[in-house]
Amino acid sequence: MELKIDKGKPVCPQLAGQISAGIAIGALAPGEKLKSVREIALEVGVNPNTVQKTFEQLEGEGFVRSVRGVGWFVTDDGEVPVRLKREMTKKLLDRFFDDMKDLGYTAPEIVRIAEEYDYE
Amino acid sequence: MELKIDKGKPVCPQLAGQISAGIAIGALAPGEKLKSVREIALEVGVNPNTVQKTFEQLEGEGFVRSVRGVGWFVTDDGEVPVRLKREMTKKLLDRFFDDMKDLGYTAPEIVRIAEEYDYE
Amino acid sequence: MELKIDKGKPVCPQLAGQISAGIAIGALAPGEKLKSVREIALEVGVNPNTVQKTFEQLEGEGFVRSVRGVGWFVTDDGEVPVRLKREMTKKLLDRFFDDMKDLGYTAPEIVRIAEEYDYE
Amino acid sequence: MELKIDKGKPVCPQLAGQISAGIAIGALAPGEKLKSVREIALEVGVNPNTVQKTFEQLEGEGFVRSVRGVGWFVTDDGEVPVRLKREMTKKLLDRFFDDMKDLGYTAPEIVRIAEEYDYE
DNA sequence: GTGGTCTAGACCACG
DNA sequence: GTGGTCTAGACCACG
16 A cells, blocks of 8 residues: 655644555555554655654554554454544545535535536 | 634634635625734634734735734735635645545545535 | 653653652642643653653543643543542552462462551 | 463563562472473463573573573572562562552551452 | 654664 | 664744
8 A cells, every 4th residue: 555645744644544544445454464664654755753653643543553573453343444434434524515615605506516526 | 704713723724714715705805804913813812923924824825915003904806706716616626536535435426425415 | 740750661651650640649630731841851851752742642541631832731520530540549459469469479468468568 | 380471561571570470489499490492482472582581681680590402490599489579579569559659548548458459 | 932743863672 | 674762853833
């Protein structure tokens, strides 16, 4: 699984979001070993500490676990991806509709705009 | 126009976004005088310096202008609201579709989910 | 409240334990502002990052909360000290009896030894 | 004598503590041959290097000695178990009373709590 | 001055 | 090589 960071924005949330998404969509399977802290740090060009911090945050949410001297692993709990995808989807929908409503659109208008949106 | 700040997140972008949205939707009309820096600071519970900084940023984008000793005004340029709304809408759509695609949805699926979304 | 660190042992658990104990015994009251990260770092002679990390761990357990640019505060939840004291007491008792049992003592013997212990 | 390791915590101190306790309580008699490094490593699921290192530490404290090509033995000195038990007991008592005092208990309270403790 | 984030780099335990 | 902890120090947002 490829990771990509937009420098200039906070790194941890970006990494956490991408790894969470990877778990949610099954690109990272339950129990699977993740790339090492150092490898990810090199790949996306950030400090290993930052990757470590991201993993510790994900661990706090029960998405990953660490085995000292071995690596980090996706949690074995098969329910997590299901729950994650549902929650992340809801979050995106809520934020999108909220933001669009702040711009003056009604719910039906938002849906129509989405239908007409030409996604590259 | 009411402003609301989520403490804990950066204040300036939040304020700038809400004021921009206000201009985009016409809640703040071209040429209209804005509330004073102090008034806004009290209303949302932040430091006046922070509000001042936000206005200066908006001024840099041509959305507002200041009259010394009097206050801040929405730009008189009637094109600004139109342009603002178009740009902000596009930004929200792009981000929403990008994020949903990262979650494994295809464009048609995203549209269908939006249609089924039950916005409170 | 005074903090003291035994260099050579992991710093974060020591700090977290002392602050938790302070909350448990009421030395740090609900809602009270804690010393700043930098002040504690200077006082106990560790890096501010380490103190910050400790606070973030305590935040994850709901014992403290931060207000950006202002400081860290003991949680307002008055139930927390009660729960904390009960849990920490149980933990210490469990560990003590477990360790003593590993040393070959029976429960009654452990109690007798505790009664005869001459605490300075 | 059975050994059990809590993965995630440093292994050497755990092993050393358990073997020391075994000597202190006579489960491992003076002069007795210990299990081989490999056998222990397999039993508790750690690397043989780690077990070897633990034995070398215990050797440094005079608790065990090695016979090349044969294995590791508990020291023949009959005084060692007595001394070990006394020292380990004192250490546990000191730590327990210290920690409980940090939690706000007085010595008499600590004793009373220990008396009332319902050890499973 | 205060918390928040990040880089750089050291050193440890374990494998 | 891998995670875990820590120091040192920079820079940001906010007050």
